[in-house]
Amino acid sequence: MAGFLARTALATPFFLVCISLLLAKDEMTSSLLIGNARIDIRIESGTLRIPTKDIVCWVKSAAESVTAYYGHFPIPQVLIRITPFKGNGVHSGMTFGDQRARILIRVGNETSPAEFAIDWMLTHEMVHLAFPSVDEKHHWIEEGLATYVEPIARIRAGNLKAEQMWFDLVRDMPQGLPQAGDRGLDHTHTWGRTYWGGALFCLLADVEIRRQTNNEKGLEHALRGILDAGGDIRKEWNLEDALRIGDRTVGANVLEPLYTRMKDNPVNVDLGSLWTQLGVQSDGAGVRFDDNATLAAVRRCHHHKRICAAAGSRFFQASRSICWPGRGPP
Ligand SMILES: [Zn+2]
Helix, strand or coil: CHHHHHHHHHHCCCCCCEEEEECCCCCEEEEEEECCEEEEEEECCCCCCCCHHHHHHHHHHHHHHHHHHHCCCCCCEEEEEEEEECCCCEEEEEEECCCCCEEEEEEECCCCHHHHHCCCHHHHHHHHCCCCECCHHHHHHHHHHHHHHHHHHHHHCCCCCHHHHHHHHHHHHHHHCCCCCCCCCCCCCCHHHHHHHHHHHHHHHHHHHHHHCCCCCCHHHHHHHHHHCCCCCCCECCHHHHHHHHHHHHCCCCHHHHHHHHCCCCCCCCHHHHHHHHCEEECCCCEEECCCCCCHHHHHHHHCHHHHCCCCCCCCCCCCCCCCCCCCCC
16 A cells, blocks of 8 residues: 555655554544655544544645645655544644654544634644754744744645735734843743744744845745755754755845844834835734735735746645635635
């Protein structure tokens, strides 16, 4: 069976196949192939009143999202261990790179397809696979990347609307700004600075790379360069080495100087001005886009891959998800 799967994967650039094996009394394992990567899904013992196809569709959708962003699934093999709980929704994801790469995640035993369709957590966890493990004091870059990349990846795969991402960013990004007593990203390990401070670093880097390269490159290209150099979660790297490779990949000097500026200092950012330049207007209930804004083209590059793909990099068309009919493209 493994040989068949491998050949099938090689024969088509984006092909998915699923096998399900009943391993133990209550333990079900399914496998997906996304390109050349294999994703094993194991449901721990417990009652999960959900059809296996719904679980597989949810995993496939998240895997397609990160594949759309990075050009391929970040690592050759990962195990997803699902622990059921009584109730609905997806909770408590954790990703590990040591020994065998794996994602632990809890799923409510009555979660509906509609609830799976709005889940962001599994995509967030899969983004963690695509960056090397760094020192604990830099945890903000790991969570910041996952926080920032997750919605963009889902937009690219047709699993989220761009309006929703910008609405959420405008609402949530202020939590990443330095508060009183802040000593910079490497020394301020609060929840806000770890998740949203890290996301703010990523947004600033993305905008600056796009500005310096006339929208030819963005943060995604820097991240692909790091991944292509072997920097995935299974490796322990110095953060500076990863950032240097990212800068070199896009031919711009952005990530290293931004890190130098933000690591030991509480750098304030005028978010209102940034949203205006990007042409994002939020009234608290929804967003409108201003295509005449200075950086409107930069904003559009976040979700319109086709017009912004760098020369030489192949446009990746994620296959349409057939799992949840009715969810249209962004
Ligand atoms: Zn995380």
